[in-house]
Amino acid sequence: MTYLEALIQHSVALIIAVPLLSAFLMPLVSRVHPILRNIFALLMLTVTGCFIGLLTTDVLANGPRIYIFGAKELTLPLVRILFEVDGINVFMAIITIILAIIAVIYSWSFLDKQDGLDKYYTLLLLVVTSALGMEMTGDVFNFFVFLEISCIASCALIAFWIAEGEALEAAFKYIVISSVGALFVLFAVGIFYAQYNALNIATIAQAIQFSFLDKIALILLVVVLGMKAGLAPMHMWLPDAYGRAPPSVTLVIMSATLASFYGVLRILFTLYGNILPTSIRFDLPLNVVLGWILIVLAVVSILIGVIMALIQSDLMRLIGYAAVAEVGYMFLAIGTTIAALGAPYATVALHGGILHVLNDALDIGLLFLVAGAIYYVTKKRSLDDIGGLARTMKFTTVFFIIGLLAVAGMPPLNGFTSKFLIYESVYQLNPILSIIALLCSILMLAIFIKVLYATFFGPELPELKDVKEAPKSMLLAMGIVAGLAIFIGLFPNLFLDSLVKPAADALLNHTQYITTIVGGI
Amino acid sequence: MIQYIPFIAVVCMIFIGLYAAMFRRNLIKIVIGITIIESGVNLFLITLGYREGGVAPIYTSLPSGTVYPEQMVLPVPQALTLTSIVIGVAVLALMLSLVMHIYKKYETLDVQEMRRLKE
Amino acid sequence: MFTLESGSGFWNPLIWILIIFIAFLLFYGIRGFGKSLYKKGTEQTKAFLSGNKEAAPEEMHVKASNLYWGFTVSMSSLYSRLRKMHTGNVSDYLLWFIIVLAILFLVIGVI
Structure with missing residues (x-):
């Protein structure tokens, strides 16, 4: 196995690991020099972007990719986390990393005279990690965990201009709304586990029955993620938060918002893909x-x-x-x-x-x-x-x-x-x-x-x-x-043919996703 | 009947928490309401994990005469609950610190007064 | 590579840019037919405000909230309703969330 193949194989894990670890290295690095801190954040996000690029070329050429955290061979029921990456996942990851890199370049001089920038960069990288995690994971509970990370880190970032009371108010509104929403997501995860004994999206999607409990889970997930994406009439937190956060922060919060939108897509097209045509x-x-x-x-x-x-x-x-x-x-x-x-x-x-x-x-x-x-x-x-x-x-x-x-x-x-x-x-x-x-x-x-x-x-x-x-x-x-x-x-066709069409095919072709994952385990 | 009582308690807790978060005016009470919802959801997960006649999946302290691994309980709901509790503590701490700072700036804990951002 | 097909129509940015360019050329040609009576520094360049004196430029700036005043006034019944909806109270945000949840529950779960 060459180095490139190994890198591509592990890029799924590295895309999460690089921003996560550099987030917690950030306070250490920023003690050395402020400019080093900025360069470090930019460099680490660029490295993540390179991994996303590698993964994108691989996924577009060879189809969905599975990455298993934990034991490969298990006879017991599945107790491990799977990351499943197909066209729509890499498309969303590209958007997230573009927004994050732009936010870091922008905040270089936008926030240069502010205090607490080490924490700012830590939180910013955490939001990026959580958005990428939401977009790459193939596990509903893991999705909830990343949703909560994004909610906590975004809330702290919205309150970055803490001297203004309005920023605190916006942050409080955001955390109330999104923590209640995230708890409903956890409730839906519990419903899935109770019925199908599984947390993996593909496994649940294969077995889904559309019982009364499944209806409740569908409603909870769609409404909560729609709210996190800013769908009216549950949109009121969005102008508050976007209007009071520093604009560089708004960009990364927007990537978390779009990750919620991706969640809606995944739930509707893949998780409930089998039973969408059934009449109620x-x-x-x-x-x-x-x-x-x-x-x-x-x-x-x-x-x-x-x-x-x-x-x-x-x-x-x-x-x-x-x-x-x-x-x-x-x-x-x-x-x-x-x-x-x-x-x-x-x-x-x-x-x-x-x-x-x-x-x-x-x-x-x-x-x-x-x-x-x-x-x-x-x-x-x-x-x-x-x-x-x-x-x-x-x-x-x-x-x-x-x-x-x-x-x-x-x-x-x-x-x-x-x-x-x-x-x-x-x-x-x-x-x-x-x-x-x-x-x-x-x-x-x-x-x-x-x-x-x-x-x-x-x-x-x-x-x-x-x-x-x-x-x-x-x-x-x-x-x-x-x-x-x-x-x-x-050049709209350049993007439409190379990125958007594989993403749409991945969503519409949910049986292929399910068989790849379930067969590949 | 007795096995449904935890689920009734879950629904009650979620509705009490939602009531507190929606109709109470004190910010601290809203935070308490969210914590009650969280406890309700955790109770739901724990209730799902209960299996009659099951034992904890610890090989060294199995009661004598158990058939393993058939009788062991898969501890996924418990693991989920632990994760959820940890996240809940973080959210609670963040919310309370925000309430503290809001009190400094607004000099009130009334949610009706915390409306500088509207329209 | 440039043409975007939608199944029922197409869109090509290059054709559009070409049309805009030709339109600008056309306008420029028409502009050449105009009379060249304009002289700088004479009475011609002053604004005519029904005989009133022109105020200082800082006072002439129309503020953002005064723009589209007519639109907001004629839609005032809609705006008063929407203003009432956006209370800014976090409990109401939660209430809207629960309302949408309940409506969807009724539509999909019960009916």
């Missing part, structure tokens, strides 16, 4: 009922997110509501897929939804980075207190324009490519849904044009005469995201 009552199949519930909740999220964003005066909070609307688009896509399971446009909707996860992470992330840059130079949160910044912050203005066009789904940027797939496929299910989605996109454009006018255009305000352009590392982070946004917008 009145000849209504489960997939139609569930799909329409998700579609209704998604439309509510899009509407509430857009309408509430219009009246916000705090820029980061406004972007938080826009993030709620974007989550709504993802759920609209997967709701359509589930409601029309088997139809050709269902696959297109799933492609759109999965590609939108990447695009949402980049677009909303870019807007948060710009909002952070504005906060960094002006120290003001309210949109009413700022204006005329385009005179001094030329690059930031350009990045903001790219971000607003992308998030509103304007061609030729990346937001359009996924929204195009979503509109076209949702139209075939019900035209009204597509029209609502399109109108809300236009309203989103109007909102961000307002922000653009209020912050960057207009006369120079006397108290903002001596602001400077944002520091270089922040510009670099924004530039990377903006470049990726334009690149995906111009």
Whole structure:
């Protein structure tokens, strides 16, 4: 076995181990020198990114990969943790690591004068670890553990600006909501163990019966993970948390949020994949009922997110509501897929939804980075207190324009490519849904044009005469995201064919997943 | 009938905890409510792990005359519960420290007053 | 490589960029037909505010919360309802969560 093969084989474990161990090395390293600490965090995340790249090439070429923690040969019942990685897992891991690397580059100068940065980097790496763990694990209880780690670490990071009472308030709201949610996930795990004597996703998926208890577990898991992803009307924690956390933190919390969205996908398509077409009552199949519930909740999220964003005066909070609307688009896509399971446009909707996860992470992330840059130079949160910044912050203005066009789904940027797939496929299910989605996109454009006018255009305000352009590392982070946004917008097929289609196939082809895992044990 | 009592207790505890978290105004009481929910879920896991006539899976201290490994109990629910308790302690400590800091900033523990972030 | 197929339509960013470019050329051509009467530094460049005096530029800046004022006022019944929904109280966040859980339970579990 060559070194490369060994690395690929163990990369599944190393992807979790490297950020986890470097998180706990961080206090030690930061005693040496602050710059060494920043380089260490960046280096370790890059190493993790390299492992994810290796794993991605392997998984796309050779199919799902299993990694067993514990004894390989066992006659007793399975007491061990399996990591199972297929197309959707590596896709989500790539998004997580991109967001994490950008957050670390950004916080280099964004937080350079703050205290407690050793703990900040420790917690940041822990959130990254937990998001990666949620995305790679094949075990429902392990999923719960990573969910709790992400909840604890994110909560501590939201309260990073502890001098502001609002940050504490947002953190408290976040931990109350997510710890109650996580306990319900544990309850669902208990239900699975009671019925099937297993915790492995594939084993449960093979044996699942859709008894009354399974229905309860399905509802608990979908609602809790939907709440963690920011689905309305359970979205209220999201603008609070996103609006008060430092923007670099928002990026990693967003990766944890998207990991919850991945959890919804895994539960619906794989765990309950076998019994989705069974009819529950009145000849209504489960997939139609569930799909329409998700579609209704998604439309509510899009509407509430857009309408509430219009009246916000705090820029980061406004972007938080826009993030709620974007989550709504993802759920609209997967709701359509589930409601029309088997139809050709269902696959297109799933492609759109999965590609939108990447695009949402980049677009909303870019807007948060710009909002952070504005906060960094002006120290003001309210949109009413700022204006005329385009005179001094030329690059930031350009990045903001790219971000607003992308998030509103304007061609030729990346937001359009996924929204195009979503509109076209949702139209075939019900035209009204597509029209609502399109109108809300236009309203989103109007909102961000307002922000653009209020912050960057207009006369120079006397108290903002001596602001400077944002520091270089922040510009670099924004530039990377903006470049990726334009690149995906111009070459959507590159990503669609190489990453999104394998991910969608992995979700739709749940029998292959189950037989690979159960046969491979 | 007697074997259903733990499950009834689980449901009661979860609902009491939810009631406390939703309708009590004191932040500490909300934290207590969440802890009660957690205890309820832990009780649920422990109840699942009970097997009649089973023995603890410790080879050195088996009662005489037991058939092993058939009579041993697979200790997965207990392991899950231990993990869950540890996580619960971390969440509890974090929540209480946040409540402490919130009291310093807001000078109240009333959840109705903790509404600077709204709309 | 550039064309995105959706089953019922397609999207090609290059064609779009080409169309935009041609449109800009067209606009530029039309702009050439305009009259060149503009002179800098004369009365022409001043804003006409119905005969009122022009205020200092700092006072002319429209604040963000005043933009789209008409929209928010005409939708005020919707906004008052949504404001009432977003109480900012953490107990209400939990209540919404339980409500959604209960509705789904009724729809999927019972019916």
